[in-house]
Amino acid sequence: MQNSIERYPAGTPKRRVIDYATKFFFEQGIRNVTMDSISQGLKMSKRTLYQLFADKEQLIIACVELMMDQAQLLKEKMIAEKHETLEIILKLMEMRLSNFSKMSERYVLDVAHYPAVKAYFEEFKQMYVAEGDVFIRKCVAEGTFRPDINPLIISRVAYISAFSVASSHDFDEFTLNEIVMNTTIVTLRGCCTEKGIATIDRFLDDYHKRK
Numbered sequence: 001m002q003n004s005i006e007r008y009p010a011g012t013p014k015r016r017v018i019d020y021a022t023k024f025f026f027e028q029g030i031r032n033v034t035m036d037s038i039s040q041g042l043k044m045s046k047r048t049l050y051q052l053f054a055d056k057e058q059l060i061i062a063c064v065e066l067m068m069d070q071a072q073l074l075k076e077k078m079i080a081e082k083h084e085t086l087e088i089i090l091k092l093m094e095m096r097l098s099n100f101s102k103m104s105e106r107y108v109l110d111v112a113h114y115p116a117v118k119a120y121f122e123e124f125k126q127m128y129v130a131e132g133d134v135f136i137r138k139c140v141a142e143g144t145f146r147p148d149i150n151p152l153i154i155s156r157v158a159y160i161s162a163f164s165v166a167s168s169h170d171f172d173e174f175t176l177n178e179i180v181m182n183t184t185i186v187t188l189r190g191c192c193t194e195k196g197i198a199t200i201d202r203f204l205d206d207y208h209k210r211k
Contacts, residue, residue, distance in 0.1 A: 003069040004062065005070065008062065008066060014053075014062070018063050021033070022067070023102070026107055027104060028104065029107050029109070030106075030107060030110035030111065035050070035055075057116040060117050061117060075092060086145070086192075086196055086199050086200070087199060089188070090200065093184060100176035100180065101176070105176075125159055128155070129155045129156050129159055132155025132159070143195050143196075144193060
């Protein structure tokens with residue numbers, strides 16, 4: 001099955017809609033953006049827009065799929081280049097941080113109001129936890145994570161803490177980037193051996209220099 005990068009090549013009408021809508025959803029939140037406002041912003045007729053995407057939920061899912069598949073492509077590239085597994089985890093996290101920096105709080109909260117989108121994220125959660133379990137076991141084998149941790153617990157905690165905290169009003173004064181840096185990074189660092197801590201510290205040094 002083709003991934004969304006192949007299904008929606010750059011420059012095609014569908015990709016143009018997805019790129020525009022993603023930016024719009026991030027800035028305004030999902031509920032504040034209508035198909036009418038998207039068609040107006042793109043100077044595209046509503047008829048053409050609905051021929052490309054049957055409804056708003058279908059468009060939202062296409063936007064999310066493209067983000068996920070871009071992360072998958074990066075992961076596959078780094079695996080092929082024989083990068084350390086912890087480096088891959090941190091690079092994927094950096095990609096998510098880049099997306100988070102563009103998201104309004106409204107975007108995260110609005111997902112729950114769209115059943116098909118919520119169901120998609122539930123499927124993603126299962127995949128994320130299963131993949132996280134595999135990646136953490138690889139980190140243990142590579143000597144960057146301690147052997148006494150439970151990979152399944154850690155992968156579930158990483159997912160649940162990130163999304164629960166991001167969607168809670170208790171943290172409204174903080175950016176999503178700040179939340180990730182103080183939850184996910186702390187969790188990962190607590191799993192690390194001295195070798196792993198050195199890898200995370202290098203990542204953080206490089207990340208902050210680029211900001």
